[in-house]
Amino acid sequence: MAGQNKKIEKFETEEEVAVRLAKYTADLSAKFVKERGAFTVVLSGGSLIDALRKLAEAPYKDSVDWSKWHVFWVDERVVKRDHVDSNYKLALDGFLCKVPIPLGQVYGINDALSAEAAADDYETCLKHLVQRNVIATSKTTGFPKFDLMLLGMGPDGHLASLFPGHPLVNEKNKWVTCIKDSPKPPPERITFTFPVINSAAYNAMVVTGEGKASAVCTALGNSQHSETLPAQLLSAEDELTWFLDKSAASNL
Ligand SMILES: O=C1O[C@H](COP(=O)(O)O)[C@@H](O)[C@H](O)[C@H]1O
Numbered sequence: 143m144a145g146q147n148k149k150i151e152k153f154e155t156e157e158e159v160a161v162r163l164a165k166y167t168a169d170l171s172a173k174f175v176k177e178r179g180a181f182t183v184v185l186s187g188g189s190l191i192d193a194l195r196k197l198a199e200a201p202y203k204d205s206v207d208w209s210k211w212h213v214f215w216v217d218e219r220v221v222k223r224d225h226v227d228s229n230y231k232l233a234l235d236g237f238l239c240k241v242p243i244p245l246g247q248v249y250g251i252n253d254a255l256s257a258e259a260a261a262d263d264y265e266t267c268l269k270h271l272v273q274r275n276v277i278a279t280s281k282t283t284g285f286p287k288f289d290l291m292l293l294g295m296g297p298d299g300h301l302a303s304l305f306p307g308h309p310l311v312n313e314k315n316k317w318v319t320c321i322k323d324s325p326k327p328p329p330e331r332i333t334f335t336f337p338v339i340n341s342a343a344y345n346a347m348v349v350t351g352e353g354k355a356s357a358v359c360t361a362l363g364n365s366q367h368s369e370t371l372p373a374q375l376l377s378a379e380d381e382l383t384w385f386l387d388k389s390a391a392s393n394l
Pocket residue numbers: 186187188189190217218229293294295296297300301302303326
């Protein structure tokens with residue numbers, strides 16, 4: 143339940159966040175591979191990918207059982223996979239090309255489809271993987287229970303492609319949906335919904351830099367902000383951890 147399993151880890155520098163994030167992810171990988179023989183990891187785009195850089199270095203590059211990883215995206219822009227705005231391309235170039243995860247276990251969104259069709263197609267893909275028990279199911283919510291989501295937050299408090307004040311924040315039924323009027327370009331995106339995000343076993347919210355200090359304060363502090371930011375709605379079934387550098391935590 144939100145709030146009861148929330149941790150905040152603060153670090154002096156972004157480099158220290160990256161070092162900690164690598165160990166945190168590698169430890170969860172070992173736990174889930176031992177427990178269920180697979181590790182389902184959901185990536186966001188943005189600054190998160192650079193924050194994962196230490197995971198592709200020693201000792202993790204050789205010690206993590208990459209063959210058991212299944213990789214998904216919490217949100218994707220409706221562009222071709224080789225487009226500069228693609229979250230798939232960002233992750234491929236910045237992280238996935240450096241580690242030996244089988245390509246068939248990297249589940250990018252179909253970039254030949256419209257936003258609506260791509261969201262439906264991705265949800266269907268997830269449903270097949272739930273049937274095969276590659277992705278677990280939450281006994282509490284009935285939604286898919288990913289092992290770990292690695293998330294970022296924008297300076298406006300958005301996460302995935304769920305933006306402040308947008309009706310998609312309140313979606314209760316769909317697993318994956320699309321947005322065609324994203325306030326941050328590009329306008330067309332697909333995104334996991336909150337019921338799926340908050341059913342993850344572990345959610346890691348990774349936030350660095352002074353530009354996000356105000357949103358971090360609203361999400362975690364005692365700010366009098368009148369609007370509820372999407373980041374405030376984040377929880378996890380087992381544990382939510384916020385990883386912050388000193389700049390991002392400066393208003394707390
Ligand atoms: O547009 C997006 O933005 C958020 C935040 O990005 P950041 O660069 O400020 O960390 C990202 O988490 C999301 O996946 C992406 O599509």
